[in-house]
Amino acid sequence: MGEPLKAAIKDFILKEFLPGEDPANLTDDLPLVTTGILDSIATLKLVLHLEEKYGITLEAHEADKEHLDTLDRITFLVSSKMK
C-alpha cells in the first residue's frame, strides 16, 4: 500500500502546489515544510485533502515538520492513521 499511497500524495502535491514541476525533483526525502513549499495555507489544503480522501482525522500538533516535512513522512502518517 505504501508506494501507491505515496504516489497519490505526490501527485496531489505536484498538481496543487508545484504545477509544471518535474516530478523527479520531488524526491521522497525532500523537505517540504522547511523549504517553504508547504506553508501554512498549503499545509491546511494538504490536511483537508488527506482527511477527505483517506477518511482520517489529523490533529493540530501533527501539522508540523515532524509529520509532514517529506513525502516519506506524510505517507507514514497517513498509513499509520489508516490502520
Added chain:
Amino acid sequence: MSRILPSIAAPPQDPGYKASIKLTEFLLVMVQLGLVVLLFRQFQIESAAFIRLSVLAFAGFAIHAWLPLRYRLPFFAALSLAGIGLVMGLQNGVWLAGIAGILIGICHLPVVFNVRVALLVLVGGVLIAQRGALLPAPWSQAIWPILGSMFMFRLLVYLYDLRHEQTSGTWSQKLAYFFMLPNACFPLFPVVDYKTFRTNYYDDDAYRTYQVGVDWMVRGVIHLLLYRVFYYHLSLAPHEVEQPSQLMQYLVANFMLYLRVSGLFHLVVGMLHLFGFRLPETHNRYLLASSFTDFWRRINIYWKDFMQKLFYYPAVFKLRKLGTTNALVIATLYVFIMTWFLHAYQWFWLRGTMLLVWQDVLFWAILGVLVVFNSLYEIKHGRKRTLGKEERTWRDVVKLVLKTYATFWFITVLWSFWTSETLSDWFSLWAALGGPYDAKFLLFPLLVLVVIAIGSIPRASIRNVRATQQSQVDWMRQRAVTIIALVALIGIGVEGVSTKFGPEVATFVHSLRSGQLSRLDTAKLERGYYENLLSVDRFNSQLWEVYSKKPANWLDVDNANLKRFVPGFQRTELIPSYVFNSRYGPISINRFGMRDRDYPDTPAANTYRAVVLGASSVMGWGVGDGQTFEQILEDRLNREHAGAPFERYEFMNMAVPGYEPPQQLLPFDRALALQPSAVYYVATGREIRRAVRYLANATRDGLEIPFGPLREMVAASGVKREMDETTAMRTLSSSGPSFLLYIYQDIVEKARNRGIVPVWIFLPQVRQGQWTEETPQIVEIAQTAGFVVINMEDLYAGKDIASLRLAEWDDHPNVYGHQLTAERLFKELMARRAEVFDAVRR
C-alpha cells in the same frame, strides 16, 4: 488528547557517522573561527561579554567536536551553564539556574498535566510580581532580562510538546534547550522550537553543519555592520525631517534598524550550529518580500513558526466546522492579536513595565488585516513555488520587482508608524512632503530599487535543505563568499588599510568599529532621566537593551524630588534648605536653592566668588555633598592659592537638574545680587538642540518668554502654540544657533557691564559618540558671544567609561568623574589665570 503516533523523528542514517569530522575539516573550521573572533574584536561586535562568550564557545567547540556523540549534549549543557556564569557572575548564575530548575522541575512533577500548568501559572505570578517590583526579589535585577528570554516563550513551546509528544527528551536536551549558550548575552533571542532543537541535532554531515554555522555568523556580522551604517549615519529624528529626501531617508533608515535583530539572530543560530544543532534560518531576505504574507513568512521566521504551532493551527483545526476560509480568517486575526499581546508580555519581562501604546495595537491590527486579505488571495489564486531555479520571463521579473518595491515602501511606512514615539510625531513627518523636491529625493528610492532588482534575479530558491543535499557548486560558492567576506571585513577594519583611502573613509570605518549609542539614542537616554520614555525604539534599538538592564526601582534624578515647580519660564528650581539622602550620599540644598554649602549674602573683601550655571552633571547627581567638582575645585584653590591673588575663593553651584540653556538666564539674573566676580557657564553638549527643544515646549505650554529679543526671535520663526513638539522643533531648528547666541550674549553682556568675568566651560559627557557633532559650533558661538572659553572636550579620552559613570543607563559622572573634572579645571584656571582671576575688577 489525540492518539499518539509512533515516533518518526530521526532520519534513517547513523548519527555516529554523521557526527564525525576529519582533522583537515576541523582545522579549516577552527581557522575560520579564529578569524571570526578577530572580526568580533575588530568591530567590537555587541559587547565585551559577547566576545568572551564567543571565545568560550569556540574553545568549547574544539573539544565538543571530538567527543563521542553521547557526551556532546551534556558537554554543551555544561558549557552553556558556564557561559551564564561567565557573563552574569557566579552568584547571579546560581540564582538563575535555581529559578530555572524550579520551572523545569514543575513541568515534570508526577501529577496530571493541568495541575503542573496551574503550578507554573502560580510561580509565574510570583515572578511577575517580583519583576514588577511588587514583591521583593533576593537576586540581582540583571537576571530578569535573561531569565525572561529563556523562559517566557520557550516554556510555552516546551509545555506544548510535553503535552503532545511521547518523550520529552533527555535531561541534557532539556538543559541545553533552556540554557542555550548564546542566550547569556542576548535578551532578544529567537524562539527556538523544542522539537526542531531535538530532531535537527546532528541530522546532517557534521562538518557541513559547522561550516553553515560559520557562514551565518559572518552573515550576522555583515547585518550588524550595515545596521551601524544606518544607526550612526542615516537615522534622523522626526523633527529633523524637513524635506521629501529626508523623509525617504527617515523611512528607509528606520526600517533598516531591524538589521540588528536579524544580525543577532544569525550570530545566535550560527553559534548553535557549531554544536550540531542544524536549526533553520531565522530570516529569509525579508527586504525582498513581494506581499504581506510573504513578509510575515520571511521576517523572524521562528516567531512565525511559534505562532503557527501554538495558536494558528490549534485555532484553525478547532474552527474547521465554520468552513476553511472562515477558520483561516479568524485564526489569522487571532495570531496577530496574540502577537501584539506577547510583545507586550515580552516587554514586561525584559523591562519590568507594561507596554500599552496605540502604535503597537494598530500596527499589528493593520498587518493582521493585510495578511488575511493576502491569504484569501493566495487561497483563490495559489502561490508560485518551485523546487529549483525558477524560470522567469522579463515580464515576470518586472512584475515581481514592482510588487516587491510596493511592498517594501508600504512596510517601511507601517514600520515608521509602529516605531514612532507618539502618533503626533508620525503625522508630523508627512509635512515634509510639502518641501522642495530635488535630485536627492531620488537617492533612496533608486537605491532600494537597485537592491530589489538585484535580489530578484532568479536563483536556486530551495532553502533550508541539508547541506549534503545542496549541489557542490552552491556549496563551494558559499565557501568562497564566507572566506572573501571574512578577509575583506578584517582587512577593512585594519586602520592602516582604511586610512589609505583617505581620512573620510577611515573616519567612516572607525565609526563602524564600536557599539556605542547613536547621537539620537544618547539624547533619548538623557531625556529618560526626566521623562518616562515608553518607546525607546521598542524592538530595534541598542538603547532598549540598555534600559532592559535598568532596575525597576532605580531612582532617576528627576524622581528624587529635589525640585519644586515655579510659575513662568523657569518652571522649576531646587527646594531651598532641603536635604535628600541619595544612594550616593547626602544632597544638601542651601537657603539660596543651590546644591552647595552656605555662603554669606555678599562676598567678604578680596573674595573671588563665581556662580556656576549648569544642569544635573554640574549640580552633582551621583555624588555626595563635598564631592562635586566645583566644591573640590573651591577647596583646592582655598588650600593652595589663598592670597594669590584672592584671599578666598567661592564657587556657588547654581546648577539645576534638567535645566536647558534658555532657563539659565533666570538664575543668572538672580545671581547678580550675590555680587559674583565671575560666572561659569558649564555646557555639556547639544546646546543648540536643547535650547530649541525648550523653546518649542515653552511655546506649546504657553509660557511667556521673559526676554524681549528672544521672544521676538521665537515669534518670527513662525512657531505656534498648537503645534506638536516635533513640528515646533522643526520650525525652530534653523534659528537654533541664533537663540543660543542670544542666550550667551545676554549673559556675557550683563556680566561685563558689572565687571564680572564670563567663563564658558565645555564639559563633555562620559559617553563618547556622535553627540559631539554640535561641539565645534557651540564653542564658536561661545567665543563670538565673548566668553573666556575653556574647552575640556578631551577630558575623558582614553578612560574606561564604566569607571566614570553611575551605571550603563545613567551617564552622570560618578565621584571619579568629578575628581577628574576638578583636577583638569584647576589646571585650566591656572593656565588662564590672567583671564579668569586677574581680569576681575576689584
